[in-house]
Amino acid sequence: MRTTVAVVGGGYGGIAVAEQLDDVTDVVLIEPRDAFVHNVAALRGLTDPQWTDRLFLPYDRLLTRGTVIRDKAVRVDATSVTLGSGTRIEADYIVLATGSAYPFPAKAGTEDSATAKSRYHATREVLAQSGRVLLLGGGPVGLELAGEIRTAWPDKSITIVDPGDEIVPGDYSDEFRAELRRQLDAMGIRVILGTRLREQPPSEPGEAKTFTATLHSGEQVTADIWFRCFGAVPATGYLADDLAVARQAGGLLAVTADLRLPGQERVFALGDITAIPEPKQAGTAVGHAAVIAANIRALVQGGGEPTTYRPGPPGIVLPLGPHGGATYAPDWQNHVDPATEAHIRQQAKEREDSLLALNILGAEITSQLKGRHLNIEEYAELLHVNQGEG
Template sequence: MTHQKGNLMRTTVAVVGGGYGGIAVAKELDAFTDVVLIEPRDTFVHNVAALRGLTDPQWTDHLFLPYDRLLTRGTVLRDLAVRVDAASVTLRSGTRIDAGHIVLATGSAYPFPAKADTEDSAAAKSRYHHTRQALAQAGRVLLLGAGPVGLELAGEIKAAWPDTSITIVDPGPEIVSGGYSGAFRAELRRQLDAMGIRVILGTRLREQPPTAAGTAGTFTATLQSGERLTADIWFRCFGGAPATGYLAGDLTTARRPDGRLTVTADLRLAGQQRVFALGDITAIEEPKQAGTAVAHAPVIAANIRTLLDGGGPLTAYRPGPPGIVLPLGPHGGATYAPNWEEQVDPATAAHIRQHAKERGDTLLAQGILGAELTSQLKGEHLNVGEYAALLNAA
């Protein structure tokens, strides 16, 4: 397809955003229709491994995977969607793409280093390397936020530099808020304590640190409790924001005050027949994780195929129970999976039960997988092979 300023030929499907859900749905659609995947970054960014890519130089290149072999029929267009209405996508370059169907997959922004904050992969790699050098010289690290990112970053730093002092501060009453069990949090706290990572809950800093996040510079900050903390570098581990500011026309009615989009059971925007949304930008009450976005993709692809074939009953998406795989470095962490036996084959389930029995592991009965199984599930490999295969970049 030739792209030029002004109107383009009508495309069957425009997928806006090339993150986890975007590449999954584009690949599914590519099998049976014309698709244009619109993404401003020059490569796919494997954010699941971003914190390992910060602390381990051998992992940094694993974060950035090319798009050029993702689609066989369709097109990956490097550009930014600045306006999307019910029938077209207008790009930063001035191009407008008229679309028979639109899939919104723009995800969310998050502070560095959990997500790269530049569209250019070379610049992103440079920042990860530069920040790693600063971390290597830092004896004391302050992390603001005791959610999954804060805990995972703490684990990665400890694995790389065991003598580094790490303090996590969060105003909430517990770590990893959400629909997880107390036993799951207790296991994480046990491991954090064993690693010497201090967690301070129920308070916050009285003032913003004087240095920029991720920048070397010793400072002392005061908690609301009056305690003073000295650190050589700090990171913001909270504050994700859905990227939906490009909506225009009737689509804006689906946008909630928090920026997320109200969708129907079949993942269409409320009030729309041909516009779908997936992943972090949806207002579905479920964890905003890569796997969740990927799970939306086959539902949307099936529904678009039904519509292209002339209509019929559409497939409904059903959120699963709360679950999370939370590594604390390559060999630590815990997994909350109350229905884990339903998600694996019988042989794997038998292996996991036998493994737990041999080790006297009582966590499994509570739907929790401990450090060793968490390492096998995610901590050692961080799913890089799975997404490299999806992009045909393996």
């Protein structure tokens, strides 16, 4: 008899672990959405109509042997997953990959792709008519959205407000932030740090309504539209029985070095829902998936020591539109062969050459890494979809 693996969640890590175990187990991928959503490109999907449909890729070609069930897990214990429909799926192994919720437009916020596409198109039309844009949040989402808006509409007024003392919080270098600030200034994007709005705007995010907001600093900012660019919430409320003890304040899950829930031999977790202190990124979830797939494969085949996960140094690829942005990669030279390193150095202009010495890849290389194509090809290939097909 073959082993059943229930993968709860069809995001980046979920599809990766499901695909990697498809040949040795009976995979059941449980996902309430009707299509995989390439959230990495969601902000461009808002500003560029040619990208909107490309965000959504079908699941039906992901697995050769396994099954994709469109439903929501409402209860998960150590041996089974109960769905919203009432169906109970017994499983030998369970992988929790439910990710996190995040305000629109960074995530679609709906399970139906047609509804999501309509929302992106409608919000774009409203945004196009709004001359002054306010973005609340100076993290990666706020900066990236600012860059996409500036690329699509060069004449708009764009203001970012964040209560922190620096943009892009995390273990990144001051030089990296300085390079981003330099590019934001050159793009005419204003950044106000160390303060917040005294009251919430009188309109909903993405709604056209002119208002003047007063900051705690006393300054006033007038905008025609605003977006919330903070507030990830891990989706872990479905845990039951002994699994619930892994849930920490805020919803993140404690995991062991081999990405199991503490005290559980056959329940794993990956991606945004883990309490591992590292950036919550698509690539990180895919890295978790490789470790979990290796461990389940070893358990099924009866041999080998568990594979452990070791977070790498903090790194981020942060585009500001298709042609701007910066990458912080403190160990980049350890991940490329000599020919690739030589090519990167050759591609770097005089300023970018000086950035390389600081482990920062400048706008041109960031554009090549992510800014132009937003990694769509690799996930389309994983899902066996022609590029852009959805």
